Amino acid sequence: MYRSGFVAGVQGAVSLGLIAGTVVSFLGLAVNTAGAAAPGSKAEKARIAAVTKPTEDFSEAEKFEQNQGGAATVYKPLNTSIFSHPSGNMAFEKQLDFKVGDGIFRKIWVSAPSSTESSDGLGPLFNSRSCQGCHLKDGRGGPPAVGEQAVSMFLRLSIPPQDEAQRSLLAKGEAALIGDPTYGTQLQNFAIQGHQPEGEMVVEYEDVPVTLADGEVVTLRKPTYSVANLKYGPMHPEIMLSPRVASPMIGLGLLEAIPEEDILAWADPDDKDGDGISGRPNLVWDSVKGGLSLGRFGWKAGEPTVRQQSAHAFAGDIGISTPMVPASWGDCTPAQKACREAPTGDDALEGTEVTKQMMDLVTFYARNLGVPARRDVDDPKVLRGKQMFYESGCTACHRPKFVTARDFDGEEQFFQLIWPYTDLLLHDMGEGLADNRPEAKADGREWRTPPLWGIGLTETVSGHTYFLHDARARNLLEAILWHGGEAEAAKQKVVEMSKADREALLAFLHSL
Secondary structure, eight states: OHHHHHHHHHHHHHHTTOSOSOEEEETTEEEEOTTSOOTTOHHHHHHHHHHHSOOOOOSSOOTTTTOTTGGGOBOOOSSTTTTSSBOTTOOGGGHHHHHHHHHHHHOOOBOSSOSOGGGBOOOSEESOSSHHHHSGGGOOOOOOOTTOOOSSEEEEEEBOOOSHHHHHHHHHTSOSOBOBTTTBTBOOOEEOTTSOOOOEEEEEEEEEEEEOTTSOEEEEEEEEEEEEOOSSSOOOTTOEEEEEEOOOOTTHHHHHTSOHHHHHHHOOTTOTTOSSOOOBOOEEEETTTTEEEEOOBTTTTOBSSHHHHHHHHIIIIIOOOOSSSOOTTTTOOTTOHHHHTSOOOOOTTTSSSSOHHHHHHHHHHHHTBOOBOOSOTTOHHHHHHHHHHHHTTGGGTSOOOEEOOSSOSOTTTTTOEEOOOOOOOEEEOOTTTOOOOOBTTBOTTEEEOOOOTTGGGHHHHHSSOOBSTTOOBSSHHHHHHTOOGGGHHHHHHHHTSOHHHHHHHHHHHHHO
16 A cells, blocks of 8 residues: 555656656656646646646545645554654655654753763753653644643743834834844743743633534633743733644645645635635845745745744754754843753764754654545445535635645655645634734734644644643634634634534545
8 A cells, every 4th residue: 555655646747747748756656747738838837727626626636635645645554653653755764864853853852061972962941851742642732731740732922013213113014013022922831940830821711602503512711821931020011922733744745836826826815816815935144145035834835945933943942053043042031041051962973963064853753754645535435424524615725736846855745636625824813812912024813824734643643632732722623613814714614514514524524
């Protein structure tokens, strides 16, 4: 089955005419595709447009729909490690790099100085001691249990701009937000020995009943967030808090490989077509480019690349410096003098705790966590649920298909037909989900459409079924019922469904 997945992915690209004048070889399969549409030609663009157009036929599965990640799709046993395998089309000689990157991702960092010089430099303030600590098994984080310290969920912090210099930084895009002058851009609830953690996130829930058209009552949890046991004085009086749960790691390289023009073509910020959906891009600072780029990653599309997302996570979550974010104290502010003066684990030659080679390897790993194959694509109930998903208007934001770029520098992601079910754009999700905290061009009601591939395996990998940016939803139906704003009309169609159609919809989502 593993080999057959490769074959299907390659044959899918070939039969659709997506790869021209080349020989494609995966696991010994070689196909001469000469005579297909020329790369970048009008004919090829037309073919891609036809292939990625949402279907109107729900009588059977679409061709190659099982291969959510194209030829990079993973065919492995469905257990807790299903999100932790490399891209299915990765050459054998590159798998060592993937495994070393995995080791860095799992590395338990310790405080400096330490005899393990390649692993010291933790904190001094942090949320986790490893990348894997938040993204356990490369999956989705969850909320803390009662009386438990949060590990895979934390609070983002920011304040409105206080002077003209800060307003200028935001206007130019050189800063996405202004952090709290004492506590920075996120609350760190752990600290190394000799230092105090910043405080503790407090979550309280209020029950909100929702009655469906057939009389079924679903009780939602409405969360309220606050901070207790602050150790460095009060927060700014205008502090804005926004919870974040760790997202699944699969398919990131494929999302990065989607051509920017294909994402922007889906945007309709002024809702010119009058469908009530006005997705728009987030434009964020790209440290490598030294200018603004399209945001793709994070709950508000606040990061442009996998590398930058990873570097900021090292800094904010673990307190580890990288070539992109060289401050060895992570998110500590000038007001936290002891934190800034603590010993570091900086490499003697490169001056950071994560070296360039380590950063290259962990970026390669993060780009290549493979997307598992779809299940039950031909099941009549799943097909009915797919029809409900499309006809309810969910695909206006959860765009089913893309073809990745030819010029992307990762060969595993090169020119694949993928099914992520996202447009990577920002949408107003209504007052119920609003965090009222801007990030770059995203306002306090907007969120990036999250990819849906792998969502049906959440319980298998993470051991829970909590969803949304703050894990308030305890299952997929609750997640749907929290949708508002641009998604209000689609949600209402779900509310009005018969129980059989609603269960079919959920079966489709669980098949992804």
